[in-house]
Amino acid sequence: AQKVTQAQTEISVVEKEDVTLDCVYETRDTTYYLFWYKQPPSGELVFLIRRNSFDEQNEISGRYSWNFQKSTSSFNFTITASQVVDSAVYFCALSDLTGNQFYFGTGTSLTVIP
Amino acid sequence: NAGVMQNPRHLVRRRGQEARLRCSPMKGHSHVYWYRQLPEEGLKFMVYLQKENIIDESGMPKERFSAEFPKEGPSILRIQQVVRGDSAAYFCASSLWDLKETQYFGPGTRLLVL
Numbered sequence A: 001a002q003k004v005t006q007a008q009t010e011i012s013v014v015e016k017e018d019v020t021l022d023c024v025y026e027t028r029d030t031t032y033y034l035f036w037y038k039q040p041p042s043g044e045l046v047f048l049i050r051r052n053s054f055d056e057q058n059e060i061s062g063r064y065s066w067n068f069q070k071s072t073s074s075f076n077f078t079i080t081a082s083q084v085v086d087s088a089v090y091f092c093a094l095s096d097l098t099g100n101q102f103y104f105g106t107g108t109s110l111t112v113i114p
Numbered sequence B: 001n002a003g004v005m006q007n008p009r010h011l012v013r014r015r016g017q018e019a020r021l022r023c024s025p026m027k028g029h030s031h032v033y034w035y036r037q038l039p040e041e042g043l044k045f046m047v048y049l050q051k052e053n054i055i056d057e058s059g060m061p062k063e064r065f066s067a068e069f070p071k072e073g074p075s076i077l078r079i080q081q082v083v084r085g086d087s088a089a090y091f092c093a094s095s096l097w098d099l100k101e102t103q104y105f106g107p108g109t110r111l112l113v114l
Helices: none
Strands: A003-005 A010-014 A019-021 A024-026 A032-039 A046-052 A059-061 A064-069 A074-079 A088-096 A102-104 A108-113 B005-007 B010-013 B019-024 B031-037 B043-050 B053-056 B065-068 B075-079 B088-095 B109-113
Touching (some): A003 A088, A024 A074, B019 B088, B019 B109
Parallel strands (some): A010 A108
Antiparallel strands (some): A032 A088, A059 A064, A064 A074, B031 B088, B065 B075
16 A cells, blocks of 8 residues: 655754654555655645655755655655744655655644744 | 646635635646645545546545536536535645656645535
8 A cells, every 4th residue: 555654743943953854655666756845834835856766866955855765665854954934844745657646644844943 | 837826725615505626737737636635634635637537536535526627727626515524725736748746736725614
């Protein structure tokens, strides 16, 4: 079965701290895509990253970095030097290569305290 | 390039009324997906449509819910005889044919059933 687990429901950090959001997934597919989305208080969903299961290289984009470990079925997201604007709910998601359906985790609510 | 548009952003209905949610995909996108986000939960897939076709409606409740994506105009998610449990945020996403693994989300419609 396809499933995404984000065990951290809420996280609070003080500004400038680093924070890692965990994502663990289950899938019967050998190839798949993993995603992270940000949902700020305004409510829309913002696409952050898509990662193909073929590619286990870690990725860095500014203060954001992602650690994909196929052996542990994890796709963790780290924000370095957090800022108040990072406060949002972050969703991890999984899809097969058809992209017909996405499976979302329940989200991690991040609060960055000034 | 305008993003995915959804309207209305907020919708209030009394029990038993009908709710119509509209989604205009990004320009050039031919695939539309609807998701529901219940309070304190992650997004749940509802339905996947291409122009004039429902591809996958496995996430749609069997009764009262329907979706369409006509040749011209926006995609419509229709909820008949709404009940309090339908109160949620409904998100629409769209994707290109050959990049349908990457879905771009609209701002959502928040439905409140009184």
